[in-house]
Amino acid sequence: MLNDDFTPMEFVVMVIQEFFAKDLDTATQIMLKIHLDGKGVCGVYSRDVAATKVDQVLDAARRAGHPLQCVSEPVGF
Helix, strand or coil, rough: CCCCCCCCCHHHHHHHHHHHCCCCHHHHHHHHHHHCCCECCCCCCHHHHHHHHHHHHHHHHHHHCCEECCCCCCCCC
């Protein structure tokens, strides 16, 4: 997930909890990493699952009127 200066932190936490099944403390820590570092990892999934999660986050953000961005990137092993 990518940081922006407009999406409320509370919304980001809610999205992480809802779509990435994180508890409040973990979701808050991820949100703070996104806020401070410009981006953060919400989870590691297969390509298809990751694409679905990106679509879900972007759809929820658009419906709420927020510019939140979420991307999937390959993980190097």
